[in-house]
Amino acid sequence: MPGLDRPRAAPVSPDANKGETPWTSDSEAGGDEEALHVTLPYEHGRKPYDASTVRRFRLTVVEGPAVGTQWESTADTCSVGSHPLNDFTVDDSTVSRFHCEVRIGPKGPQVKDLDSLNGVIVDGVQVLEGVLRSGSLLRLGRVVLRFDFSAENNRLPLSENTRFGTLVGASVAMRGCFAMMERAASRDVTVLLEGETGTGKSQAALAIHQASRRRDAPFLVVDCGAIPAHLLESELFGHEKGAFTGALQRRVGAFEEATGGTVFLDEIGELPAELQPKLLRVLENREIRRVGSNTHQPVDVRLIAATHRDVRAEVNAGRFRSDLFFRLAVLRIPLPPLRQRPEDLPMLVEGILDSLGADRERTAALRTPDFLARLRHAAWPGNVRELRNYLERCLVFEEAVELAEEEVLSGAPPEVDPSQPYADQRRRVVDDFERRYLRALLEKHQGKVAQAAVTAGMDRVHLYRLLRRHGIKP
Numbered sequence: 001m002p003g004l005d006r007p008r009a010a011p012v013s014p015d016a017n018k019g020e021t022p023w024t025s026d027s028e029a030g031g032d033e034e035a036l037h038v039t040l041p042y043e044h045g046r047k048p049y050d051a052s053t054v055r056r057f058r059l060t061v062v063e064g065p066a067v068g069t070q071w072e073s074t075a076d077t078c079s080v081g082s083h084p085l086n087d088f089t090v091d092d093s094t095v096s097r098f099h100c101e102v103r104i105g106p107k108g109p110q111v112k113d114l115d116s117l118n119g120v121i122v123d124g125v126q127v128l129e130g131v132l133r134s135g136s137l138l139r140l141g142r143v144v145l146r147f148d149f150s151a152e153n154n155r156l157p158l159s160e161n162t163r164f165g166t167l168v169g170a171s172v173a174m175r176g177c178f179a180m181m182e183r184a185a186s187r188d189v190t191v192l193l194e195g196e197t198g199t200g201k202s203q204a205a206l207a208i209h210q211a212s213r214r215r216d217a218p219f220l221v222v223d224c225g226a227i228p229a230h231l232l233e234s235e236l237f238g239h240e241k242g243a244f245t246g247a248l249q250r251r252v253g254a255f256e257e258a259t260g261g262t263v264f265l266d267e268i269g270e271l272p273a274e275l276q277p278k279l280l281r282v283l284e285n286r287e288i289r290r291v292g293s294n295t296h297q298p299v300d301v302r303l304i305a306a307t308h309r310d311v312r313a314e315v316n317a318g319r320f321r322s323d324l325f326f327r328l329a330v331l332r333i334p335l336p337p338l339r340q341r342p343e344d345l346p347m348l349v350e351g352i353l354d355s356l357g358a359d360r361e362r363t364a365a366l367r368t369p370d371f372l373a374r375l376r377h378a379a380w381p382g383n384v385r386e387l388r389n390y391l392e393r394c395l396v397f398e399e400a401v402e403l404a405e406e407e408v409l410s411g412a413p414p415e416v417d418p419s420q421p422y423a424d425q426r427r428r429v430v431d432d433f434e435r436r437y438l439r440a441l442l443e444k445h446q447g448k449v450a451q452a453a454v455t456a457g458m459d460r461v462h463l464y465r466l467l468r469r470h471g472i473k474p
């Protein structure tokens with residue numbers, strides 16, 4: 001897939017990495033591209049991840065300012081950086097605002113670079129994602145932290161339920177998410193849903209709304225990535241008659257229309273810079289100003305936002321205001337990719353086949369242990385949406401389509417089945433064409449969407465929307 005394993009992008013904004021100092025060290029690995037993907041061994045002696053508990057860990061500053069400062073985990077993650085919003089704030093100009101995240105996952109403790117300026121060097125090797133062991137040294141600019149396991153465990157809040165709204169999952173990762181969603185539903189906090197495409201962010205937002213006290217009021221969705229910047233402000237806040245050319249009528253925006261309910265801002269990472277202070281005002285003062293109006297008016301809505309990128313990296317790059325991130329991330333819920341929770345596959349396959357109205361007898365081949373085992377080996381870059389598309393394709397062919405041959409099959413002329421409704425068949429053929437066209441287009445342009453849009457003769461926003469719909473990452 002184009003774009004994967006790309007080297008870190010250079011900051012694009014003049015505000016990017018503001019105040020941060022580049023750091024070079026002769027003694028440690030630098031920009032060697034191969035070194036970025038090295039995986040280091042972790043401590044095998046003891047299982048680091050259990051059903052509802054996770055091993056506690058400590059980070060200690062062993063080099064740089066404030067040597068000896070220590071931080072101990074209370075859950076399974078720790079974000080480290082110079083911004084006060086981090087779990088562990090390390091105040092140094094060579095440390096990025098959100099520098100890295102340490103997480104105890106099913107494969108042990110890992111560190112992930114959040115697009116920092118000076119990178120993360122683990123035991124002498126620069127990594128974008130690397131596995132840690134007790135005693136590992138993490139260099140962030142001129143600061144060195146030591147990672148150690150503590151003797152105790154932390155309990156993780158897990159839901160007893162294996163579904164929330166339309167979402168299903170029995171894995172620890174999903175039950176952890178469900179616990180947070182249940183908490184979000186019972187309070188009026190702003191929620192930031194994070195996760196790759198197709199991990200269920202939109203469905204999670206709707207389910208939180210439906211389980212909240214606001215359930216009888218509207219749930220309005222605004223996709224910040226699909227609406228051109230000049231129209232987005234009016235979409236969100238409305239406009240007065242005559243506010244701009246073409247504003248023939250006064251228009252109520254999403255925040256007013258959703259009074260008493262929830263506004264779901266999808267792809268919040270795409271919110272243009274000029275609208276960020278306006279959204280901040282909504283969150284701080286609970287008031288909006290229509291385009292072309294001089295007065296503010298109060299609004300009563302809950303905001304849920306979603307993003308497929310790590311907004312902390314956007315803050316580092318100067319593209320997203322840190323104060324807005326602070327207001328949005330009151331409750332952050334990261335939805336795990338499907339490849340990290342293969343144990344959810346049987347439940348997902350059952351649920352999807354049922355929702356597609358599949359006949360149990362005719363689809364017995366799609367429920368066998370063999371079939372499920374094959375699904376476990378796929379990467380699912382488009383996550384549950386891709387799984388759903390794949391199962392739909394199996395239903396069309398009435399057999400378990402070989403995963404490895406998916407592309408080959410989709411290249412063959414599509415079967416025509418006159419016993420199926422015209423609209424359904426046409427949609428499948430068009431979907432299939434769109435997927436293959438988009439993949440080839442992106443490959444031709446090495447993932448550069450702006451260039452690809454010119455060749456395709458379509459608006460960039462429309463191209464982004466199509467890519468998202470098919471779970472294809474540029």
Ligand SMILES: Nc1ncnc2c1ncn2[C@@H]1O[C@H](COP(=O)(O)OP(=O)(O)OP(=O)(O)O)[C@@H](O)[C@H]1O
Binds near residue numbers: 167168
């Ligand atoms: N845990 C889950 N259980 C059941 N269905 C799921 C789950 N996660 C996702 N889905 C299904 O996958 C599809 C995509 O979900 P959704 O649109 O909520 O993803 P998303 O993260 O918002 O994607 P995008 O970022 O591309 O907008 C939907 O059909 C949804 O019902």
